[in-house]
Amino acid sequence: MALDNAGGAALAVSHLLQRGRRRIAAITGPLDLYEARERLDGYRQTLRDTGRRSIVALGDFTRVSGAEAMRQLLEDDPHLDAVFASNDLMAIGALRTLHQAGRHVPDDVAVVGFDDIEAASYTSPALTSVRSPMADQATAAVHLLLRLIEGGSTDPVIMPNELVVREST
Structure with a gap:
């Protein structure tokens, strides 16, 4: 079972493009983590498909690193109008x-x-976020485990995402 990290990032960036944003930056997690690389790939591919360049700052999945990365992005491109x-x-x-x-x-x-943690709905403004349906993930994991116990197929299951649109976009 795997989360569609690249697809979720593409969903987020496509939403920003549909909202008229043109200079979209990204704050990525540590690139030694699969999830971070996949999300960065989804961001970059979506921008490439529309002829836009990527603007990236490195974070480490903490609030402090997000703040520092945003400061760096504003220095690098003061005219950016969106960030994933x-x-x-x-x-x-x-x-x-x-x-x-x-x-x-x-x-x-x-x-x-990305992740739609509980705090996302309490920020000011409330944060638009990519949600991975946890209940569906749990159900898929149980089904996968049952198939393994019965000696059945262990083909990977890619879990879809949804975009929860709130006030930040």
């Missing part, structure tokens, strides 16, 4: 940095996270 963070904690850190920099979310910069 590879998890919600980094997106929450980015929201704080944007607020401190006098940038209004979503008017000046739209923000999307």
Whole structure:
């Protein structure tokens, strides 16, 4: 069972493009982690498909690293108008940095996270995030385990994502 990390990132970036955003940056997690690489790949491929360049800062899946990465992105490209963070904690850190920099979310910069943690709905503004349905993951894991016990197929199951649109975009 695997989460469609690249597909979730593509979903987030496509949403930003549909909202008219043109300079979309990413805050990625540690690139030694599969999830971070896949999410970065989904972000980059979606931008390549539309002829846009990627603007990336490295984080470590913490709120503090998201804040620091957002500061770096604003220095590198003061005109960026959206950011995709590879998890919600980094997106929450980015929201704080944007607020401190006098940038209004979503008017000046739209923000999307990944994982849809509970805190995402309590940020100000509430964070748009990619959700991986946990109940579906649990059900798929049980089915996979039962197939293994019965000696059946262990073909990987790719879990779909959904975008939970809130005020940050």
